[in-house]
Amino acid sequence: MTVTAQISINDGNLVVHGKTILTGVPDNIVLTPGTGVGLLAGAFIGATAAHNKSLHIFPIGVLEDLRFMCCFRFKLWWMTQRMGTCGKDVPLETQFMVVESKGGGDGGEDDESSPIIYTVFLPLLEGPFRSVLQGNERNEVEVCLESGE
Known part of the structure; x- marks a missing residue:
C-alpha cells in the first residue's frame, strides 16, 4: 500500500485524497506540500497578510456536513474534546482537530465502498x-495567530 499526500x-x-474537506478557501490561503514520504507526507496551510499585526485571524475555508473531533483549551491549563459537523461547532482555543470524510468526492455521500479519510489540522507556528x-457563525474554520505584542 502506498500512501501519498494528494492534498x-x-x-x-x-x-x-479526492475528498473535499473545506469549501470557499480564500485566495490568501496557500498550500505547501510537506517533504515527507508515505505516512509522513502531508501539507502545510499558510496565509498571507497585507499588514503586520500582533493578532491575525485567517478564515481557511468552510466546514460543513463532515464529522470532526477536536481538543480545545477550556481553562488556562485544561483541555477537553468536542465533536461536531460544521465550522461553527469548532470552539475557541482549539489545539488539534481530526476531520472524517467518507463517501464520494464531495465529502457528503455515504458510500460504503469508499475508504474513510481522516484529515488532521494541527496549528503550528515558529517564533514568538x-x-x-476556531470556528465562526459562517461555518468557517479560522486560524488565529497572535504574538501578544
Whole structure:
C-alpha cells in the first residue's frame, strides 16, 4: 500500500485524497506540500497578510456536513474534546482537530465502498507567535495567530 499526500486546493476547495474537506478557501490561503514520504507526507496551510499585526485571524475555508473531533483549551491549563459537523461547532482555543470524510468526492455521500479519510489540522507556528483554530457563525474554520505584542 502506498500512501501519498494528494492534498491540494482546487477551485477554492481543500481536497484530500479526492475528498473535499473545506469549501470557499480564500485566495490568501496557500498550500505547501510537506517533504515527507508515505505516512509522513502531508501539507502545510499558510496565509498571507497585507499588514503586520500582533493578532491575525485567517478564515481557511468552510466546514460543513463532515464529522470532526477536536481538543480545545477550556481553562488556562485544561483541555477537553468536542465533536461536531460544521465550522461553527469548532470552539475557541482549539489545539488539534481530526476531520472524517467518507463517501464520494464531495465529502457528503455515504458510500460504503469508499475508504474513510481522516484529515488532521494541527496549528503550528515558529517564533514568538502562538496559533489556535476556531470556528465562526459562517461555518468557517479560522486560524488565529497572535504574538501578544
